[in-house]
Amino acid sequence: CHAVKKLDMNRVAIEEEWMEVEDEEENSLNGDTPRKKLRLTKEQSRLLEEKFRTNHTLNPKQKESLAMQLKLRPRQVEVWFQNRRARYIKAS
Template sequence: MTTQTKELEDHMALISQMYPGLYTHVVPQQDKSKARRRQRKNKGGESGSASEAKKRKLSDEQVHLLELNFGNEHKLESEHKDRLASELGLDPRQVAVWFQNRRARWKNKKLEEEYSKLKTVHEGVVLEKCRLESEVLKLKDQLREAEKEIQGLTERVDGVSSNSPCSSSVLSMEAMDPPPFLREFGVQGYDQDVFYIGQDNYIHGLEWMNLYM
């Protein structure tokens, strides 16, 4: 069993859940612990000798014609099957079996393709998730830096305002809620945070936010 086949099998349940239409009905899982050992039927009790019962590969021409018919229709009407069988010089039963097996191969191939597509999509999603997570970390870092800076500035302002009558002109954020994105990062509110840039350039309202956008 190839690795890919194993991998495919591991995902069959998932795929069949996502694409329930692929299965027309579910055959109950057989107990694999007691794998049955069936007795081979004697080909309907025919008088065929052992050599006649031997499997023969279908010729290229036979397979070609069968493939052509399969391309047109995946299932055979009984009449069509008989006609095709006599055209190919085969037993109608052989034609039926060939179509049965061909449908199984076709379905397996479809499942493999579907699996590959889903795998590609999944890998893309995982990559995007990683990218977003690292972006979140970066933004958190920026936020921490900004908070540190704010704290430093606040301390400076406190030092100045304690002996300055101009303290009333400083924009106080005391009663304001933090902006939504700060709340998202756990900032609950402001104590006595004051925002300003440089010596005399006060920022009004939420304009300071533009510095970090």
């Protein structure tokens, strides 16, 4: 669970927000490694939603900054925004 190690384990996730992420380290060794699920903390979800309300897309610098702030990979932030835009469009 390489992705889970990057989370602040002192925070307890209450919201049931899951995101499919690729574990880049394992995938580089073995092309058929299954995807892992990442559970976001309540604070990570709150901040991602707050940023989404401000802007539905992020430029590379914003993505990098948000990823560092949340202790996630930029790709994880990117995928979250892609999924959130899809949910937004579906709900419209």
